[in-house]
Amino acid sequence: MAVEQDSTSTQEQEDLSPIIKIDEAKVSSHLGDLVRRTVEQTLNEMLDAEAQELCQAGRYERSEARTNSRAGFYQRKLQTQAGEVKLHVPKLRQAKFETAIIERYRRRESSIEEALMEMYLAGVSVRRVEDVTEALWGLRVSAGTVSDLNQKLYDRIEQWRNAPITGEHPYVYLDGICLKRSWAGEVRNVSVLVAVGVGQEGFREILGVAEGPNEDTESWRQFLTYVKGRGLTGVQWIISDKCLGLVEAATEFYPEARWQRCVVHWYRNIFSEVPKTKIKAVAAMLKAIHAQEDGASAQEKAMAVVEKLKARKLKKAAEKVAASVGETLTYYQFPAEHHRQIRTNNLLERIMREIRRRTRVVGAFPDGRSALMLAAARLRHIAGSRWGARRYLDMNRLKEMEMTEATRTDNAAA
Numbered sequence: 001m002a003v004e005q006d007s008t009s010t011q012e013q014e015d016l017s018p019i020i021k022i023d024e025a026k027v028s029s030h031l032g033d034l035v036r037r038t039v040e041q042t043l044n045e046m047l048d049a050e051a052q053e054l055c056q057a058g059r060y061e062r063s064e065a066r067t068n069s070r071a072g073f074y075q076r077k078l079q080t081q082a083g084e085v086k087l088h089v090p091k092l093r094q095a096k097f098e099t100a101i102i103e104r105y106r107r108r109e110s111s112i113e114e115a116l117m118e119m120y121l122a123g124v125s126v127r128r129v130e131d132v133t134e135a136l137w138g139l140r141v142s143a144g145t146v147s148d149l150n151q152k153l154y155d156r157i158e159q160w161r162n163a164p165i166t167g168e169h170p171y172v173y174l175d176g177i178c179l180k181r182s183w184a185g186e187v188r189n190v191s192v193l194v195a196v197g198v199g200q201e202g203f204r205e206i207l208g209v210a211e212g213p214n215e216d217t218e219s220w221r222q223f224l225t226y227v228k229g230r231g232l233t234g235v236q237w238i239i240s241d242k243c244l245g246l247v248e249a250a251t252e253f254y255p256e257a258r259w260q261r262c263v264v265h266w267y268r269n270i271f272s273e274v275p276k277t278k279i280k281a282v283a284a285m286l287k288a289i290h291a292q293e294d295g296a297s298a299q300e301k302a303m304a305v306v307e308k309l310k311a312r313k314l315k316k317a318a319e320k321v322a323a324s325v326g327e328t329l330t331y332y333q334f335p336a337e338h339h340r341q342i343r344t345n346n347l348l349e350r351i352m353r354e355i356r357r358r359t360r361v362v363g364a365f366p367d368g369r370s371a372l373m374l375a376a377a378r379l380r381h382i383a384g385s386r387w388g389a390r391r392y393l394d395m396n397r398l399k400e401m402e403m404t405e406a407t408r409t410d411n412a413a414a
Contacts, residue, residue, distance in 0.1 A: 194379065278312070
């Protein structure tokens with residue numbers, strides 16, 4: 001009997017399944033149209049109410065309090081997140097109807113405009129922005145429109161770029177990136193110089209970004225004048241590649257700060273004097289230098305590496321190691337807990353890769369300002385992300401080291 005009931009129930013479900021089948025695509029489309037019509041109706045009712053308030057009288061109403069009268073309406077399209085809606089914007093006889101609901105000549109909601117700008121700043125190419133807007137809102141936004149929207153950001157970027165620098169920043173990373181710009185039919189280089197710092201609370205901050213014709217001494221002087229004028233103080237440690245113009249300018253502006261040559265860049269400089277077949281072995285030797293527990297041991301290891309290189313007939317590489325290894329060992333004067341983060345310029349190198357990834361889709365910029373603005377916009381985006389909100393270093397270790405050194409100095413003086 002139970003078997004017969006089960007078979008009957010199954011048969012009933014099969015008979016009913018065509019009846020209760022739901023076309024999800026049609027339902028979704030219907031709901032979308034319903035939402036769009038609701039938005040359209042609501043906005044038109046708000047416009048009508050606003051016109052009534054401005055006229056101090058309703059449509060066709062005779063009233064002594066009336067201050068204006070209507071002269072029909074005109075249609076205007078507005079792109080909303082619910083889709084495109086048609087608005088009936090009232091006309092007034094004695095004055096233009098300036099609505100507080102929708103700005104004059106505005107075609108999109110501000111939320112959509114902000115979304116377009118955020119996509120662009122997040123590293124989405126203009127072409128991809130066009131595709132995304134067409135998929136989301138059924139409207140393909142042109143490259144010119146995206147550029148116009150980003151012009152609105154330039155004032156905010158300039159304010160951020162020139163804002164005062166507060167607090168002291170013991171650790172400062174400096175580097176530059178070379179971009180392309182068009183000039184009189186030719187493509188030339190333009191440098192964008194960047195400074196990143198770690199403040200007393202251990203958080204990373206973008207300290208400055210500016211255009212420099214070249215990465216020479218004068219360009220770095222102008223850049224350091226720019227960041228110092230905005231309040232960059234308390235610099236104890238500068239990490240960078242060995243760009244002679246940079247090192248010279250940094251010594252001039254922050255003479256008490258110690259300089260650390262980026263270990264990774266130093267390795268690459270040594271590898272330029274080593275055959276490809278021997279790079280792996282030489283890399284292991286160089287890394288062993290910076291794996292020592294203190295500066296004295298690292299210096300001894302470096303001299304041993306020099307002898308090994310000479311024995312392998314790598315004379316030029318040995319000479320470079322002997323002459324410049326000391327520039328890479330300055331970090332041993334700072335807390336051991338910070339060594340991994342302060343012996344290389346990797347913190348800034350990662351950011352530079354982000355800038356290059358974003359600017360690669362542009363190719364050659366029309367001028368240096370455009371290159372600077374896009375790089376600054378990307379840096380501003382990074383600074384406002386989790387990158388700037390997460391503590392990078394425990395700066396209490398540096399404070400403890402300074403207190404210990406001060407005590408040792410006082411005892412020696414006594």
